[in-house]
Amino acid sequence: KCLKKCLKSHQKTRELLLKTYFANHKNVWSLGSLTFYEPIHCHFLSQVMLVGDSGVGKTCLLVRFKDGAFLAGSFISTVGIDFRNKVMSIDAVKVKLQIWDTAGQERFRSVTHAYYRDAHALLLLYDVTNKASFDNIRAWLTEIHEYAQQDVVVMLLGNKADVTHDRVVKREEGEKLAKEFGVPFMETSAKSGLNVELAFTAVARELKHRTMKEPDEPKFQLQEYVDKEMRTAGCCRS
Numbered sequence: 558k559c560l561k562k563c564l565k566s567h568q569k570t571r572e573l574l575l576k577t578y579f580a581n582h583k584n585v586w587s588l589g590s591l592t593f594y595e596p597i598h599c600h601f602l603s604q605v606m607l608v609g610d611s612g613v614g615k616t617c618l619l620v621r622f623k624d625g626a627f628l629a630g631s632f633i634s635t636v637g638i639d640f641r642n643k644v645m646s647i648d649a650v651k652v653k654l655q656i657w658d659t660a661g662q663e664r665f666r667s668v669t670h671a672y673y674r675d676a677h678a679l680l681l682l683y684d685v686t687n688k689a690s691f692d693n694i695r696a697w698l699t700e701i702h703e704y705a706q707q708d709v710v711v712m713l714l715g716n717k718a719d720v721t722h723d724r725v726v727k728r729e730e731g732e733k734l735a736k737e738f739g740v741p742f743m744e745t746s747a748k749s750g751l752n753v754e755l756a757f758t759a760v761a762r763e764l765k766h767r768t769m770k771e772p773d774e775p776k777f778q779l780q781e782y783v784d785k786e787m788r789t790a791g792c793c794r795s
């Protein structure tokens with residue numbers, strides 16, 4: 558920033574400045590004997606995959622996170638796979654999340670399988686108003702163990718928590734299943750925005766911690782972080 562300001566106000570300096578692209582250091586500038594390093598804008602890139610039955614709200618969750626909006630109206634099923642990027646700032650570190658929105662329909666399963674291997678984190682969704690989507694979580698977890706990397710971060714999300722009348726899966730049932738499989742859990746709503754930002758932030762924090770952790774630093778506890786953040790926000794946040 559300082560260098561850019563200086564360049565704007567000092568035409569002469571700008572003229573003197575030579576931009577040099579070294580083989581592997583594209584952000585290096587030189588001025589006489591001085592070398593400037595431009596700040597690196599994105600410290601690392603992580604792939605996050607959204608999985609779960611068709612209609613649980615994967616696309617809506619992504620749109621809510623990326624654009625802060627809710628896709629109401631007719632439901633258009635994802636075909637194959639789609640992706641969006643979002644850069645998050647975690648303790649002054651820029652984390653670029655490449656989020657893959659997969660099709661929940663059975664006929665696209667072979668496409669999804671091909672992407673598991675490269676995913677660093679998986680957000681596994683069920684719909685709290687659809688019992689079958691909850692019952693299928695076990696099958697999804699089996700599939701994840703089969704195709705994804707062993708150390709992939711998995712988080713279970715009970716989506717559509719804004720719906721009260723038609724709810725058929727209690728929060729406690731989601732918690733119990735998550736405990737059984739040792740994965741963090743929370744309820745979300747793409748419609749109201751409940752916990753959407755938190756779900757992605759928690760995953761980004763875990764990934765940042767894994768990548769940049771000092772050898773003697775304690776492990777990041779994802780579920781503890783989520784619980785603490787929810788308590789601080791008075792149970793729910795949007």
Ligand SMILES: Nc1nc2c(ncn2[C@@H]2O[C@H](COP(=O)(O)OP(=O)(O)OP(=O)(O)O)[C@@H](O)[C@H]2O)c(=O)[nH]1
Nearest residue numbers: 611612613614615616617632634635661717747748
């Ligand atoms: N009430 C409520 N409805 C939601 C929520 N999230 C999604 N929906 C609705 O659920 C339907 C399916 O949402 P999608 O996001 O398209 O579902 P999907 O999981 O991406 O479906 P596939 O692309 O087929 O895998 C749409 O009609 C949405 O409007 C939510 O949090 N609350």
